[in-house]
Amino acid sequence: MKILELKDVHKIYNSSEIKVHAVDGVTLSFNEGEFAAIVGPSGSGKTTLLNLIGGLDMPSSGEIIIDGTNLATLKSSQLIDFRMRNIGFVFQAYNLIPVLTAKENVEFIMTLQKWSREERDKRTFELLKAVGLGDRASSRPSKLSGGQQQRVAVARALASRPKFVLADEPTANLDSRSAATLLEIMEKLNHEEKITFIFSTHDPRVMKMAHRVITLEDGQVVSDDVKEA
Amino acid sequence: MAWRNLWRNRRRTLITVASVFFAVFFALVMRSLQLGAYDHMFRNIIESYTGYLQIQHEDFWDTRSIDNLIENSPELEKLILKNENADLLIPRIESFALASSGEVSKGVLVMGVDPEREKYLSNIGSRLIKYYITEESIELIRNSGAPEDVAKRISELKGNAYPSNSSLELDLGIRAGDSASLMPLIRSNTNFRNGYIKSGESSVLTGKALAEYLKLSVGDTIVLIGQGYRGASAAGKYRVAGIVKLPSPDLDNKIVYLPLDVCQELYDAPGMVTSLAVSVKDNGDRAVDAMTGLIGKELSPPLKAMDWRQMNELLINQMEGDNKSGMVMIAILYLVIAFGIFGTVLMMTAERRREFGVLVAVGMQKTKLARVVVFEMLYIGFMGILSGTLAAMPVIIYGYLHPIRFTGEMGKMYEDYGLEPVMPFLPADWYIVWQMVVVAVIVLIALIYPVRKIMRTDVVKSLKA
Numbered sequence: 001m002k003i004l005e006l007k008d009v010h011k012i013y014n015s016s017e018i019k020v021h022a023v024d025g026v027t028l029s030f031n032e033g034e035f036a037a038i039v040g041p042s043g044s045g046k047t048t049l050l051n052l053i054g055g056l057d058m059p060s061s062g063e064i065i066i067d068g069t070n071l072a073t074l075k076s077s078q079l080i081d082f083r084m085r086n087i088g089f090v091f092q093a094y095n096l097i098p099v100l101t102a103k104e105n106v107e108f109i110m111t112l113q114k115w116s117r118e119e120r121d122k123r124t125f126e127l128l129k130a131v132g133l134g135d136r137a138s139s140r141p142s143k144l145s146g147g148q149q150q151r152v153a154v155a156r157a158l159a160s161r162p163k164f165v166l167a168d169e170p171t172a173n174l175d176s177r178s179a180a181t182l183l184e185i186m187e188k189l190n191h192e193e194k195i196t197f198i199f200s201t202h203d204p205r206v207m208k209m210a211h212r213v214i215t216l217e218d219g220q221v222v223s224d225d226v227k228e229a
Numbered sequence: 230m231a232w233r234n235l236w237r238n239r240r241r242t243l244i245t246v247a248s249v250f251f252a253v254f255f256a257l258v259m260r261s262l263q264l265g266a267y268d269h270m271f272r273n274i275i276e277s278y279t280g281y282l283q284i285q286h287e288d289f290w291d292t293r294s295i296d297n298l299i300e301n302s303p304e305l306e307k308l309i310l311k312n313e314n315a316d317l318l319i320p321r322i323e324s325f326a327l328a329s330s331g332e333v334s335k336g337v338l339v340m341g342v343d344p345e346r347e348k349y350l351s352n353i354g355s356r357l358i359k360y361y362i363t364e365e366s367i368e369l370i371r372n373s374g375a376p377e378d379v380a381k382r383i384s385e386l387k388g389n390a391y392p393s394n395s396s397l398e399l400d401l402g403i404r405a406g407d408s409a410s411l412m413p414l415i416r417s418n419t420n421f422r423n424g425y426i427k428s429g430e431s432s433v434l435t436g437k438a439l440a441e442y443l444k445l446s447v448g449d450t451i452v453l454i455g456q457g458y459r460g461a462s463a464a465g466k467y468r469v470a471g472i473v474k475l476p477s478p479d480l481d482n483k484i485v486y487l488p489l490d491v492c493q494e495l496y497d498a499p500g501m502v503t504s505l506a507v508s509v510k511d512n513g514d515r516a517v518d519a520m521t522g523l524i525g526k527e528l529s530p531p532l533k534a535m536d537w538r539q540m541n542e543l544l545i546n547q548m549e550g551d552n553k554s555g556m557v558m559i560a561i562l563y564l565v566i567a568f569g570i571f572g573t574v575l576m577m578t579a580e581r582r583r584e585f586g587v588l589v590a591v592g593m594q595k596t597k598l599a600r601v602v603v604f605e606m607l608y609i610g611f612m613g614i615l616s617g618t619l620a621a622m623p624v625i626i627y628g629y630l631h632p633i634r635f636t637g638e639m640g641k642m643y644e645d646y647g648l649e650p651v652m653p654f655l656p657a658d659w660y661i662v663w664q665m666v667v668v669a670v671i672v673l674i675a676l677i678y679p680v681r682k683i684m685r686t687d688v689v690k691s692l693k694a
Contacts, residue, residue, distance in 0.1 A: 084592020099233035
């Protein structure tokens with residue numbers, strides 16, 4: 001089932017006299033449960049494309065439709081609400097809330113969505129266990145390693161069962177062992193929760209594990225390879 | 230979350246709370262002391278001279294003419310005392326005359342007072358000199374074996390007069406421990422025999438400085454010559470019954486008190502007065518204002534009700550000027566903490582820019598995020614205000630119950646200006662609430678910046694910060 005569609009999306013940055021085409025006519029679609037990687041050299045437009053897909057930035061032209069909703073039709077506050085309900089984010093620098101514990105970070109979006117305490121506790125415990133941090137629920141981010149923080153970030157992104165998770169270079173700050181563990185966990189969750197994962201990455205390990213690899217160059221899609229199951 | 234955010238930089242939060250604490254603490258203590266001093270000063274003047282309300286001829290206050298008299302009739306007294314806050318009427322005649330004794334003459338202020346009723350207002354009896362340091366008394370004290378330093382100090386105070394033991398002790402600078410052994414000796418050798426005026430007796434009280442100028446002692450005769458009511462000539466010869474020491478040097482140098490009936494006879498104005506001061510039961514501003522309004526409506530020209538504000542206009546203006554300078558000081562204090570608070574807000578906003586971006590990215594509404602930041606600053610403000618107020622209250626209560634009492638030169642200066650040398654604190658009142666409101670407003674103003682920043686958060690730029 002198609003959950004995300006990009007139709008001739010452009011993003012142009014106007015810096016004084018030079019126009020920069022960060023995303024140049026991208027047309028893509030993603031189905032439920034995909035595990036896709038967007039790859040390409042630095043400056044190819046990966047992060048910009050993820051920002052557009054996540055509704056963090058608006059395209060100069062073209063349409064982005066998520067589960068039937070064109071993002072351009074939403075007001076600012078509606079867009080924030082839409083993101084909260086439909087999109088999970090994993091950032092390169094983890095970006096956990098430093099004053100909250102691992103458990104509180106995971107349940108943060110569920111709290112915003114006004115889930116009941118029982119539901120929150122159940123889901124948080126389930127996710128922390130799934131990312132191998134069931135015993136670190138009460139630790140603050142400063143007490144966790146980089147890999148552990150990124151696993152909490154993944155749990156947070158999945159907490160409210162979004163339509164898809166966007167991960168911008170999730171393994172870039174991790175050592176190889178932590179990166180491998182994280183990828184295994186993400187793949188497992190993708191399989192179990194049927195949630196679409198879209199990564200931007202340079203990491204060959206991520207590319208190797210991805211079921212679909214989209215290559216960008218100068219803001220354009222130059223290849224879109226789906227691996228055979 | 231807001232509470233936890235406060236403690237992510239514990240030192241900065243504590244410094245900001247401390248700056249609010251000190252501002253509130255010092256503002257409250259300073260304000261309490263300043264307002265307490267004004268309150269005390271006004272009560273001193275009102276309760277010792279003008280009273281809270283006077284009934285006068287409508288032109289008297291401006292002209293001070295003996296021709297602008299009013300009749301002290303039982304009907305008028307009844308009309309005024311009908312007001313439930315009016316306790317007693319104190320009639321007075323105030324005019325001028327030329328006073329002579331021997332070959333010396335001087336223009337004087339003549340006050341005709343009811344000797345009994347005046348005790349309820351200015352209480353001039355309490356100003357009668359009790360102790361007078363003369364050449365003879367200094368010699369007696371020296372010969373009776375007083376310590377050298379005390380004898381020396383008494384010599385320095387030659388010519389001084391005191392209406393009370395406490396003012397004598399204050400001027401001598403005698404230590405509390407030595408008071409019991411030295412004061413009886415000093416009192417017995419400086420004791421001054423004095424008397425008071427009585428209705429119907431041709432006697433007067435004079436200020437000490439005036440008595441010295443006219444070379445008068447108790448029992449001597451003073452002659453008063455002036456203009457009486459409606460052009461009559463006023464002249465009389467009176468025995469000096471007593472000498473008073475008034476705190477105001479100006480008044481001390483020109484005042485002569487006569488019994489009211491004798492004064493009316495002098496000015497040929499039987500049954501007439503220049504003013505009727507009203508002694509009040511409740512001296513609170515509201516009660517006095519209400520009384521002034523009600524009595525004022527009942528009076529018909531040429532009678533006029535003058536309240537204490539109208540009669541002390543100059544002093545009120547001076548106080549307002551002083552009050553403004555005090556407020557400027559407090560404003561500077563607040564400006565300093567405003568910058569402190571704003572500095573904290575600025576740092577907090579700058580260092581959390583990325584975090585704000587993340588929170589908005591994952592779905593937190595900007596208004597909700599702004600609310601968290603508002604709560605953080607309100608907590609800081611609340612902690613500072615509460616702790617500052619709690620710390621200031623015991624100081625204010627102590628200062629109210631145990632006013633600062635000036636001694637030495639400062640104390641003397643206060644007495645010379647006709648003021649009791651004490652500085653009490655004003656007890657808890659609306660000014661406390663106002664200080665709290667001002668700090669809260671500063672915090673709210675400082676919040677405009679982070680709230681604007683949050684509402685204008687560009688998620689993509691914030692995530693790169």
